[in-house]
């Protein structure tokens with residue numbers, strides 16, 4: 001299983017350029033930490049990204065929560081991505097018919113496909129959500145994550161829904177590079193010989209990670225980096241408030257944010273080293 005291979009070795013099991021970029025970036029920076037920058041002011045958003053940039057493989061955005069969005073934000077985000085060598089993932093969670101998601105992905109104010117290496121979709125509409133997004137994203141070398149599970153209490157994305165998400169992904173491996181999930185997915189039944197090339201490698205990015213908190217007041221449930229990487233076999237830890245706190249305006253303590261990012265990077269990487277047995 002891919003579980004005990006190094007990130008760098010696994011890049012060879014992917015044809016998608018965004019998957020290769022992510023795995024090589026993780027290896028190069030020795031970081032499986034992604035920071036989710038859920039801040040509403042552009043100045044805070046860019047400041048946190050610049051501070052955590054050295055410690056992360058990936059920055060996850062919710063571009064539609066910025067109150068003062070202008071296209072210049074994207075130019076600055078691209079500059080920071082080049083400066084700090086991180087991948088960009090817009091957590092858009094597409095969930096409509098193929099024609100609509102293609103428009104939402106390419107157009108509107110945010111033009112997500114033009115700058116985000118990776119985005120994600122709910123499998124609830126069926127395979128057409130993948131083919132709709134792929135019509136825009138594949139020519140640009142983008143990659144897609146399917147939402148196979150969620151971290152929230154009472155989530156409906158469980159059992160056969162999760163398994164069917166994996167089957168949908170297997171049928172579209174050129175574009176679907178992995179999952180947002182709580183654990184690795186290779187338990188979903190298949191014989192390796194039924195796979196096109198006998199190899200299956202999906203990258204698992206997992207949200208709901210904190211060292212200190214067990215949840216929030218709105219249904220979020222947290223696990224530690226060690227638990228998700230070592231026990232649950234996930235590949236990338238996604239951390240938001242555990243790193244930037246409440247993150248409102250003046251309260252943003254840049255030194256503290258950098259320390260937290262370094263701490264989560266170390267926790268995540270050490271858990272990975274244990275997993276691959278080195």
Ligand code: 5IU
Nearest residue numbers: 036150151152180207208239240241242
């Ligand atoms: N997120 C989750 N859980 C999920 C999915 C996405 O928390 O199951 I799918 C997003 C929401 C937020 C980030 O943008 O990940 C987690 O932020 P905190 O670490 O601040 O809880």
